Amino acid sequence: MTIPANPLPRIVYIVSDGTGITAENFSQSILAQFEASFRQIRIPFVDTVDKAYDAVSQINSTDPKYGRAIVFTTLVNPEVNQIVGQAKALVLDMFQTFVAPLEQTLGMRSTHAINRLHHNADTDAYKNRIEAINYSLAHDDGQSNQNLVDANVILVGVSRVGKTPTSLYLAMQYGLKAANYPLIPEDFERGQLPKDLLAHKQKIFGLTIDPERLSEIRNERRPGSNYAKLENCRYEINEATAMMRRESIPWVSTTSKSIEEIATTILQAIRSDKTVLG
């Protein structure tokens, strides 16, 4: 059953007492299940009664031509939550929906404290994350062979395979020190991994990609170059995967994967020990 999509997008508000970024991402993946168009508007930092009323006015003033508004809320304060819940819209309470069953299974009440997680700028986890970002930047594209002993993971692969965004994502999201090293024609001629890496083989993870896709990506950067030629891309990918196989380095293809999917696959590999409970 498919009803033709309304040409005007449905307006979706995300109302949060924090940044609302997680709720925005979450609502986006649920909305992707519908053959309709949406326009998401995030209303962050709604942590007082006044701001709650402001949010409600904004929602209630949505032009009716867009249809009934949809509101996802993550609001810890019961008073604020109750006010926003009265908006003239479909209000989906992402917070209270799950807190109630959790209170029951845990045998305790939730603290209803706003931003318990957000005041994280002073925590060790936060410092680790900033440190990991700095580390990954300093160790991007084989720039530095110093302190590789501190790396949590070292990504290798040919130019434009996706090493840099993946390293930065692992650092930013998981606080992992992710170095990355390019595999270049000189390495293939020598038939050896870059020598800086030989002592750290157990931390290496490879990225590969379909040569056709690689050629496309490289052509956007250097149109018509030998570097971008399909034949050259085929050669480099063949050599790189042969090297990974020879050195028993695990690898993943980035061809049709998002950064998040590549990062998750790497995490599964390097953290597989941690998912086993003692």
Next chain:
Amino acid sequence: MTIPANPLPRIVYIVSDGTGITAENFSQSILAQFEASFRQIRIPFVDTVDKAYDAVSQINSTDPKYGRAIVFTTLVNPEVNQIVGQAKALVLDMFQTFVAPLEQTLGMRSTHAINRLHHNADTDAYKNRIEAINYSLAHDDGQSNQNLVDANVILVGVSRVGKTPTSLYLAMQYGLKAANYPLIPEDFERGQLPKDLLAHKQKIFGLTIDPERLSEIRNERRPGSNYAKLENCRYEINEATAMMRRESIPWVSTTSKSIEEIATTILQAIRSDKTVLG
């Protein structure tokens, strides 16, 4: 009412047919509401009946000493969802809970298509994101004054105020081309913004920080240096904020904010026009 927390963490599984990253972040912010300790285990890419049974075995083999397991699911396929729903645990269905009311308000069924959002490696949005990351890396710390006309935002501030992680986050999460420029003593002596920036003033956003916190951060990097001295940090911050005030540049303090909170504040400022509906 506070019941003493169990010394053993409660085990929380996140079972997703995609990466489960959004669900992990979401469950983390809900669990932060409880004075208890948790251990999160993400089980990603559960998109077949076989993998669903594997996930259930893993959940059911949780040692009872940890208490009843908690499971957050985001599973699109009804059969897979139904299998995981039978795990011996508190299963919180983050997907179906919201899909049903959305189907009603939208007057259409959800597609139940897995990974509609995840196959994004070929989309324009994805390419923009990769391009933005490359742009932000190339324009980190005033490295390049080329193509500033393409920047969506240019962050300015003194050394170690948080420009680099914020720029990378804006690029990675929102596909924004975020350049950043340091404000250095020479700029303060001249009493002018770096001259490359003068033509782009409407895109500039400032970051500032408490001098005490800045001194702490700089001391971790260069202990005992003049650069890290509280007196010097006070001087730089005073000069930087005076310059921003003089040039009518909006700014935000990063002192006790996470990267997400800083980014959200900047987005609110630069996108305020977009939240007004025509």
